[in-house]
Amino acid sequence: MIGVIGSLDPNQNERERRLLELTREQGSTPEAIRLFRDLILSHYRTHGRDLPWRRTTDPYHILVSEIMLQQTQVERVAVRYPEFLERFPDFESLADAPQSEVLLAWQGMGYNRRAIALQKTARRVADDYGGNLPADVEALATLPGIGKATAAAICAYAFNMPVVYIETNIRRTFIHFFFQDREDVRDDEILPLVEQALDRGNPREWYSALMDYGTVLKKRTANPNRRSASYTKQSRFEGSDRQVRGKILALVLEEGAVTEDEVVTRVSEDAERVRRILGDLEKEGFIAESEGRYTCR
Structure with a gap:
């Protein structure tokens, strides 16, 4: 089941307004970072989505979810993720399967290269790491289909490691609060704030909370990511x-x-x-x- 995220409640709206005023006037002060963290976590603990990959810390399951979530809507992944795991419950079963079966199980997800990369990664993990996904960003980033951001996300969600990374929803949330009047905001400007705000005691919960707040912002504001230096409009799918x-x-x-x-x-x-x-x-x-x-x- 996916919990529904809507508008903020009146109390949270007021807290967000005060935080926006503070960051506009004073920037990313320690007080602003503290209020920011409190707001994000408070919203998550009240309205956080119930997603199947949030109910596990199994590294294989987290890997599958992170690869699926690359460029695919959460709602679609929530349907296909349990079906895929039922067919391929572990690294060994995925590594040994015919490629055609993996692609068939992937149908409806789009970007089929990810399915092939995921299977190649399963084979690498089985052959080079004894079937155990390495808890290391650098090692993970060498595996097929896994860049630095996905590697860091896996470390945060599977191993609760206090890694620092950025992706679409994280970027959106930080631009909204800390770069209100800016255009062409670079990721290297955002990353120090991500590090300052990181809940090192529970990065798994913190990044889930950031993701959900970014989803809220996408639905109720002009997309802050349009002010990112890395923003590109997705090409039209129909007829492509x-x-x-x-x-x-x-x-x-x-x-x-x-x-x-x-x-x-x-x-x-x-x-x-x-x-x-x-x-x-x-x-x-x-x-x-x-x-x-x-x-x-």
Whole structure:
């Protein structure tokens, strides 16, 4: 179940207003940081979302959730996450599964490269770390599909480590409170504040609270992330190559083997475009061609 986050209650609205006034006048003072932390945690403890990956500290489960949450809405992940874990309950089962089964279980999530990267990571963990995910940001960041931010998130949620990192919701929350009149806010300006505000006694709860507050802000304010120097508007999905790639891969998974002509007919796309995307999918290791028929690897 996902708890619903709406507007702040009157008391929290007043606390936020006072905090905004304080940071506008005095900046990120120790008092402002303290009030900020109190506000974020108070909201979380009253309105925090009940998400399935928050009920576990199992490193494998946390890894799966963090990879799924890259560029996919929480509501969709909340549905597919338990289904995926039921099919692949641990590193060994994921590492040993045929790639086609992993991709089939991933359908509906988008960005299918993540599924392949996740399986490659499971194999690395099984082979190089004895099936135990390393509790180390640098080591995690060397694994497929895991950058520094995802590695830090895994360390915070799986191992309760007081790491410092930034992602979309964290960025949004800090820009809203501490960079009210600024444009082109750089992450290297935000990170020192993330470190100052970090609840080192319980980083797992703290980062969950920041995530949820960022979700609130997205729904009720003009997106503060538009004032970030790293902000880029997501490209349109409808009619994009990404959408067509998903349709083609789903078709191959469903049918087992298809010809180029069958793909053109079934996805209702231009033959040249289909041929180009089939070639890309083959180069990237999603599908293989033999005697004019395409199958999943």
